[in-house]
Amino acid sequence: MRTFPNNSSTGAAVEGQASAPRVLIVTAVAAERDAVLRGLQGSGRFHVVAAGAGTAAAAAGTAAALAAGSYGCVISAGIGGGFPGVASIGSLVVASEMIAADLGAETPEGFRSAAELGFGSVTVPADSGTVQAVTAALAAAGLNVSTGPVLTVSTATGTAETAAALAARHPGAAAEAMEGHGVAVAAVALGLPVLELRAISNAVGPRDRAAWKIGEALEALEAAAAILLEVL
Numbered sequence: 001m002r003t004f005p006n007n008s009s010t011g012a013a014v015e016g017q018a019s020a021p022r023v024l025i026v027t028a029v030a031a032e033r034d035a036v037l038r039g040l041q042g043s044g045r046f047h048v049v050a051a052g053a054g055t056a057a058a059a060a061g062t063a064a065a066l067a068a069g070s071y072g073c074v075i076s077a078g079i080g081g082g083f084p085g086v087a088s089i090g091s092l093v094v095a096s097e098m099i100a101a102d103l104g105a106e107t108p109e110g111f112r113s114a115a116e117l118g119f120g121s122v123t124v125p126a127d128s129g130t131v132q133a134v135t136a137a138l139a140a141a142g143l144n145v146s147t148g149p150v151l152t153v154s155t156a157t158g159t160a161e162t163a164a165a166l167a168a169r170h171p172g173a174a175a176e177a178m179e180g181h182g183v184a185v186a187a188v189a190l191g192l193p194v195l196e197l198r199a200i201s202n203a204v205g206p207r208d209r210a211a212w213k214i215g216e217a218l219e220a221l222e223a224a225a226a227i228l229l230e231v232l
């Protein structure tokens with residue numbers, strides 16, 4: 001059982017189930033929230049909200065939930081696209097870092113990130129100890145899990161060219177989704193450890209919406225949530 005720094009004003013977290021700090025899980029849509037809730041089996045220590053798609057909704061929803069309650073850890077969770085050869089459909093990805101991958105500017109020389117343009121970092125590292133603990137627990141449960149950077153994008157990748165460009169800019173990128181960096185920015189603003197967990201529904205590449213395995217991904221998300229119960 002891990003403990004986390006607690007953002008309540010009443011004191012530090014104490015080891016043990018009864019006093020362990022609460023965990024906030026933020027999904028985009030209700031189907032993702034409901035899959036997580038099924039896995040959590042009614043545990044009152046987790047609060048799960050569907051905040052909407054995209055970083056603005058994710059950051060605002062996370063900030064609102066954190067303002068209304070006391071939490072020791074925040075998780076962005078949902079389905080996502082997996083980079084071919086790194087994260088296959090139906091597998092899980094635990095982010096090592098959450099990267100705002102399309103925050104920047106196009107220039108005649110190509111894309112420049114906001115960090116390269118001098119506007120500050122576009123990367124939020126996940127809490128490394130928790131990443132290791134969660135990844136190990138998911139693997140021990142027999143789930144197919146990998147760890148690597150997860151890219152937050154405003155436009156889902158739909159061509160092989162964009163997929164290749166993202167992979168080249170972010171070596172080792174495991175997945176892309178649309179909320180992780182927003183959740184992470186809100187959590188870090190309050191000094192809370194943050195994670196991102198994605199269940200892979202589709203490959204990052206040429207758009208083929210009919211091929212998305214949403215049911216399979218939601219089942220993997222539910223199974224992963226059941227493991228979170230044991231490890232957090």
Ligand SMILES: O=C(O)c1cccc(C(=O)CC[C@H]2O[C@@H](n3cnc4c(=O)[nH]cnc43)[C@H](O)[C@@H]2O)c1
Nearest residue numbers: 028031032053054079080081156157176177178179
């Ligand atoms: O149609 C449904 O039943 C359904 C059920 C659960 C989730 C959805 C979504 O469309 C979720 C949108 C959410 O998914 C993430 N996502 C998934 N694949 C990608 C991708 O390849 N690139 C970017 N984002 C992806 C994303 O976080 C969206 O917010 C539908």
